[in-house]
Amino acid sequence: MKVHEYQAKELFVARGLAVPEGEVATTPEEAEAIAKRIGGMVVVKAQVHVGGRGKAGGVKLAKDAGEAKAKAAAILGMDIKGLTVEKVLVTRAVDIESEFYLGLIMDRNTHQPMFIASAAGGVDIEEVAVTAPEKIHTLAIDARYGARSFQARKLAYELTDDPAVVKGMTKALMTLYDVFMASDATLIEINPFVKTPDGETWSVDAKLNIDDNALYRQPAISAMRDLSSEEQSEIEAREAGLSFVKLDGNVGCLVNGAGLAMATMDLVQYYGGMPANFLDIGGSSNPEKVVTAMRIILRDPKVKAILFNIFGGITRCDDVAAGLLKATEQLEVPVPIVVRLTGTNEDKAREMLVGSSLIPAVTMDEAVQKALELAQGGAQ
């Protein structure tokens, strides 16, 4: 789950890390009032869960309250990569002398949280990692001992020799670690972390992603979820316990197991087609899930054929067949469905589907090829 910049900053402030003062507005008038309260130059920033909002025009400087109102009016309602901006953060503008990147991720190789820091902040850090890897400093933390001040300080001294910046950066890094652990994050960033010409340091932007698996014990964080910032079908899928990612093709895929689902997508492309989605119905063979999955896939008008690929290990093929029959009864299905069911009780499932309009296939390759044919046929 993604947390907005302004929400992440609230978590920083709760732990004593100062951020430039600011507030969220949902109307230009609110933005004006906030800018007036702050006084002087402000920044108006779209609160949406996509990268590159600056380049898309979602971040603007305003020299006074009137200008803040105008900029907010321009940004609110704007569409950034398919998401409508509903909120802006109006925050005091700080003078920038130099910009740093400070982040913390859960590192798979060390099995531990790992700090990532760079003196080349303010830009795309992934770009820096590729073009100038020597500018990226990392430090894995043994979570049993937690992050220690000396570690944050050591890392800070790798980026700068300025004791005042080191002090502010050490505090910021320790706060990142505390928020990361306390909120079960998978990623947290301050980019840029800024030094002003006066020698002050400020956390100017913030990003925080939370481990979905830990949300059950993070009621305060869960309450921060902004449904307006998410794809409707992905919300529905999540609520039904399905793993779903919308893609651009015309073959709807419904598979059990993430690995098999990816392999199925790959196979669709291997044979020259384009999948409409990634969808893992999981280990359970609950017929309701199949119905929901079908409904979500069918909502996409681009879908010209549906491909079921089920390997019945624990999931019993007859259960999936039952769900499938139920779904075709309950829903209007305007596109052909290719079904490949193999494994536990596959014979029983095959019998159940006899007489239905479903198109059977024995192997993955056969199923994918049939679905592609039908999708292309439908597109004619």
Place this chain on the structure above:
Amino acid sequence: MKVHEYQAKELFVARGLAVPEGEVATTPEEAEAIAKRIGGMVVVKAQVHVGGRGKAGGVKLAKDAGEAKAKAAAILGMDIKGLTVEKVLVTRAVDIESEFYLGLIMDRNTHQPMFIASAAGGVDIEEVAVTAPEKIHTLAIDARYGARSFQARKLAYELTDDPAVVKGMTKALMTLYDVFMASDATLIEINPFVKTPDGETWSVDAKLNIDDNALYRQPAISAMRDLSSEEQSEIEAREAGLSFVKLDGNVGCLVNGAGLAMATMDLVQYYGGMPANFLDIGGSSNPEKVVTAMRIILRDPKVKAILFNIFGGITRCDDVAAGLLKATEQLEVPVPIVVRLTGTNEDKAREMLVGSSLIPAVTMDEAVQKALELAQGGAQ
């Protein structure tokens, strides 16, 4: 630092561990009102930092609000082991079927927090440890991983087979651990932890001692300090940065270093005397500390002689001599002072004391023997 029962229980409740409802009263009328609010049978418990308050009559059952008022009137103002009862906790009485002891200490041998638990609760656990050590169950926790539910559950199953009790006890043990770590405790106890005839479990009494060295980062706990529950001279000593323990003899001792101070006390008794106190002036040779130390010692009318024993390592003997001279100027000292100053700058110190009324000694043994002679002389 010691935390009162009612304060410790507040910390439990903040972490979701239920305790019998109750409130603190400082007058019989308040106690009556609380008892009325609770309804039914209540217990009125003196809030003082001494053991054995029950035997001393500081804990009484009351069948209704009127009786609660009367019992509170009897207990408030009562003297228990030299301390006046200023507060009582009025709390709902629970029926007791069986009593357990649950505790957690910082264990020196394992260098880790260690659970101590026993099915023989409600009585003096130190007594049980001696007479029936097999009834004491311990479990050291690796603080790097923290206490894990399975550990608490395992320990609970060693005390009982009743799943409901195990469940309540597991929760209580986990809460003890959380409070212990979060408050920098050195000891925390629930005794008794009670099972009612209905199968409910309750934390009926609580004890919590905090590491004085950690109070600087425990503002909320520090605010719980109850000065009325402490010896006046010990409060003054603590505020001056002195380690002081009042004892019953007539030889006031003023020593630098805890080990040497204990050895000096021991030597006083070895030669047949009784020390009036333990007092470590610490490593600093600040003359003000010497003055304060003298003042505290002289407040005890039983003191018939004062024994200074200083080994000047880092503490310079001339500094101590200066403080000593200052103290004898500022204070009225009605008793003889024996001074043994050895180590760094001892010659200089000895010169400074020439002409004063202070009685010099070269060795510890000589100093103690002289002080004892003088104390006995003064007692005649």
Place this chain on the structure above:
Amino acid sequence: MSVFVDRDTKLVVQGITGRDGSFHTLQMIEYGTKVVAGVTPGKGGQSFEKVPIFNTVAKAVEETGANTSVIYVPAAFASDAIYEAVDAGCRLVVCITEGVPVNDMTTVYSYVKDKGAQLIGPNCPGLISPGQCKVGILPAQIHREGHVGVVSRSGTLTYEVVDQLTRNGLGQSTCIGIGGDPIVGTNFIDCLKAFEADPQTEAVILIGEIGGEDEEMAAEYISRHVTVPVVSFIAGRTAPPGKRMGHAGAIVSGGKGTAESKVAAFEAAGVAVAAKPSDLVPKLAERYEPARKALQAG
């Protein structure tokens, strides 16, 4: 031989009375796995299909000599269950549970390592040494005893591959699902090391997916230490960056974890990479004589 589990595996099932735990306990018993104990706090003293139930793993190990644990408890209790199994002395712990917070796994990983135990999973299907022992939720009927080691980050995709092996007459020494989470107890290298040391294993199929660098590290390891032929498949070649593909670990982010990188690493290490699952057996046949013969016979 086989790796990690065999006829000497004495299994304790944590969460034996739960829906999944009870179902799979029956399946494992049916397969011949020595299920010696179950654990469900509060149900100690009862039994499930003649398997005695204990309140704690410590008691179960003490009473039955269990040396391996399999975990079917809900995600919120899974990390505690791993600690408990390791603390009780289980040398191998297989955590089937999915949805365990990754934050929990950092310290669990350290604990397991500290104690010298081995954890497989979480979020994994378990493992099977066909004909000897099955621990987890893999569908037993598709497996057959033989000489191909299989290791994979996914579940059903592995069944797909195993099914092809078996249909082609190629049995397996051990099939291990290491799990799809970012932090798992056992990685590809651990399994490759075990397969290389196992006399029964003559070839290895490795099924990777996007995300992380486990495949790249495995490739490096294979080029230095593995002599048996290894054939691989990488799922997620067409997954868009920044989107998590079901498994918590299956995400391409920060320019890392791409299928291209993994395929390149394997090819550089001399590992054949199949373009699609159905190419795996033919690829294997190129470097493993029994597979060639089996294909010809089939």
Place this chain on the structure above:
Amino acid sequence: MSVFVDRDTKLVVQGITGRDGSFHTLQMIEYGTKVVAGVTPGKGGQSFEKVPIFNTVAKAVEETGANTSVIYVPAAFASDAIYEAVDAGCRLVVCITEGVPVNDMTTVYSYVKDKGAQLIGPNCPGLISPGQCKVGILPAQIHREGHVGVVSRSGTLTYEVVDQLTRNGLGQSTCIGIGGDPIVGTNFIDCLKAFEADPQTEAVILIGEIGGEDEEMAAEYISRHVTVPVVSFIAGRTAPPGKRMGHAGAIVSGGKGTAESKVAAFEAAGVAVAAKPSDLVPKLAERYEPARKALQAG
């Protein structure tokens, strides 16, 4: 020889610019200790009495090859300083700071052990191998090079005893103050082991006090593994139970840590226990010939 510190000790001082740190750095340099670096964050690049100052211990170790650290920072920063020294590769860390929360020391203890380093303290006077190296705050002038090892939980009481040794012509191999806190990095057994293995050390004086069971465990260890004569003194025989005697560790509680128990354990182990500090040298003379001769000569 000597134990823990010697002529090869290359010392970094953490908190070198503080009041205590600067004072004792001068004292140590004067004694001949090789103080190669100091650390004060923000003062890197400066120097103190020709000793270069660094911002981090890592940098100090990298630049100067320091192998030992001594810590004079305030209590709130002491545990971090220990972590930093160990992380930077110091094999021996001596923490003088008093008042360190015991809660911090539990994990510090594990960390130091994990990394194979040795911590002395906190809340200790340090240690000295007379004629070679002094690390800490002990008054150098009372020491003299020789063959008696001294180990103690206290500071000034140790000076008292060392002073008597020196005045009687008995020099010391190494004198170690292990500190008066409940959790310290090095205990009596660690020191006894080192003394026993040290050819220079011919006899040991052990100064214990009430609280804990370190003396009891030392007695057990001595009876099994120590061949050099050991003489001891226990401070706090007359301390009332439940009252902390200055040192955070000096408290008799829960019926444990009494002087009686310690004296009994030592006597059972064949260790002579002096009734008062001035009896230590005479007791030593009963079992250590050079002490007997020294007393006779004196």
